[in-house]
Amino acid sequence: MDIAWSLFTPWHSLVGGALIGIAASLLLLGNGQIAGISGILGNLLKPEGRVPWRLAFLAGMVLSPLLLWPVMMQVAPAAVETPEITLGTVARLLIGGCLVGLGTRFANGCTSGHGVCGLARFSPRSLAAVLSFMGAGFVTVALWRLLNGGVSL
Amino acid sequence: MKSIVNALISGLLFGAGLIISGMVNPAKVIGFLDLTGQWDPSLGLVMASAISLSWVGVKLAATRSDPACAVDQTSRPIDKPLIWGSIVFGVGWGLSGFCPGPAVVAASDLYWPALVVMVGLLVGLAVAGRFQTE
Numbered sequence: 001m002d003i004a005w006s007l008f009t010p011w012h013s014l015v016g017g018a019l020i021g022i023a024a025s026l027l028l029l030g031n032g033q034i035a036g037i038s039g040i041l042g043n044l045l046k047p048e049g050r051v052p053w054r055l056a057f058l059a060g061m062v063l064s065p066l067l068l069w070p071v072m073m074q075v076a077p078a079a080v081e082t083p084e085i086t087l088g089t090v091a092r093l094l095i096g097g098c099l100v101g102l103g104t105r106f107a108n109g110c111t112s113g114h115g116v117c118g119l120a121r122f123s124p125r126s127l128a129a130v131l132s133f134m135g136a137g138f139v140t141v142a143l144w145r146l147l148n149g150g151v152s153l
Numbered sequence: 154m155k156s157i158v159n160a161l162i163s164g165l166l167f168g169a170g171l172i173i174s175g176m177v178n179p180a181k182v183i184g185f186l187d188l189t190g191q192w193d194p195s196l197g198l199v200m201a202s203a204i205s206l207s208w209v210g211v212k213l214a215a216t217r218s219d220p221a222c223a224v225d226q227t228s229r230p231i232d233k234p235l236i237w238g239s240i241v242f243g244v245g246w247g248l249s250g251f252c253p254g255p256a257v258v259a260a261s262d263l264y265w266p267a268l269v270v271m272v273g274l275l276v277g278l279a280v281a282g283r284f285q286t287e
Contacts, residue, residue, distance in 0.1 A: 004191035007184055009175055013195045016174020017202025023167035024203070025210020029217075030159030035167060037253040042278045053160040058257070060164020065262035067165055068172050077175035077195070080259075083266060090269055092248055097256070097270035099245025101277020104253060105285065106238030111252040112167075114239075115200060120207035128231045129239040134186075136243025141186040144247065151187060153180055153250070153266065 009077035024117050027057065036113025037061075038104035083153040103133070168258045174199045177259040179250025179266060186247050245277075 024035040031053045040057060043049030068075060083089050104110040107129050109118060114133075118126020145151050175181045176199060184193030246252050251259070251270045259267030 001188050001192050002190075004184065004193050007181070007191065007193040007195070009181075009195050010198055013174050013198035014202045016170045016172070016176065017199040018206050019166050019170030019173060020199070020203040021170075021206025021208075021210070023163045023165075023170060024207040025213065026159060026166065027163040028207075028210045028214050030163070031156050032214075033160075035163065037257060038278065041253060041257070041275070042282055045275065045279055045282060052157050056157045056160035057164040057167075060161045060166075061168040061254070061257050062164075062261040064165050064168025064172060064258055068169055072172065075173050076178070077173075078178060078181065080178045080264065081180055082264070085265065089266070093251075093266050093269040094273040096245045096247075096249025097251065097273025098277040099241050099273075100249065100252060100256075100270070101245075101274040101279075102281045103238045103240070103242025103245060103277075105278050105281030106234045107242060108235070108238070110242060110254075111200075111246075112254050116203045116207050119200075120204050121211045125229060125231050125235055129235055132236050132239035133243035133246060136240040137186040137247040138188050140244045140247030141183060142189045145187065145190055151183055151190065153183075 007078070012075075012077035020112075020116060021120075024112070024120070027053075028117075034113055034117045036109050036117060038101075038110040039108065039113055042105050081153055089153070107133075167254065168261075170203070171255050171258050177255045177262070177264075177267075179255075179259075182252075182255070183247070183250040245273075249273075 027033050027035045033053060040054050044054055109129060114126040114129040141151060171177050175195060181193060181195055185196035249270050251267060253274060256267050256270045256274055260271045
């Protein structure tokens with residue numbers, strides 16, 4: 001394993017992570033809710049789950065790029081590459097997205113609900129979830145690199 | 154009304170955090186998962202920072218007796234749906250470079266890979282939702 005120090009952006013990580021943690025705390029203290037994005041999306045798909053706080057939180061997330069738009073290029077730690085539209089890339093993203101949806105629904109949480117909020121309250125279930133999805137993510141990218149001779153978007 | 158504004162601000166800050174940390178960029182996420190290539194530790198530090206501040210929120214919530222903070226903390230056992238679901242999620246995360254939060258934010262910015270991921274994500278959530286008996 002080589003650590004890519006040139007890609008590592010510690011200040012952006014600390015500040016961005018802090019904002020995520022403050023946002024999760026705010027939702028917990030003000031609404032008594034867990035900032036779990038897969039759960040929020042999954043519940044919004046059901047008519048009975050369309051409650052005001054979920055819609056408001058989602059609206060905030062959707063508006064966040066607009067809010068940061070004037071300074072987006074300055075605050076982003078690296079330029080976001082836009083891959084070419086090819087059948088292979090679209091298929092990979094579509095299948096990947098589908099697996100994320102299926103998996104997070106069965107596991108009742110994703111990187112935010114289990115990873116951030118769950119670990120912050122020392123939940124053993126969340127720790128098991130994080131170890132499982134991180135492990136699976138590491139193995140997937142390692143296999144992709146092995147079979148494809150490299151990874152690119 | 155106050156709680157709606159609170160949730161809106163929380164969503165805005167959450168999204169801003171994902172943008173500033175670079176987690177809306179799938180290349181950075183895949184860079185973290187790429188242990189056998191050029192490893193970018195950024196995502197790990199984002200998680201550590203986010204968990205630390207969420208922990209403060211959890212501690213503050215525990216000192217309050219306000220019913221709005223009475224989050225259901227009943228712990229279910231570690232079961233198969235949790236582990237298998239997380240593994241399936243991890244495979245999808247590695248393939249796409251997106252988990253749900255960054256997918257929502259990057260799709261709102263009309264980044265085409267995130268829009269494709271969102272289509273798959275919503276289909277996956279809807280299909281799995283049909284099997285759930287919650």
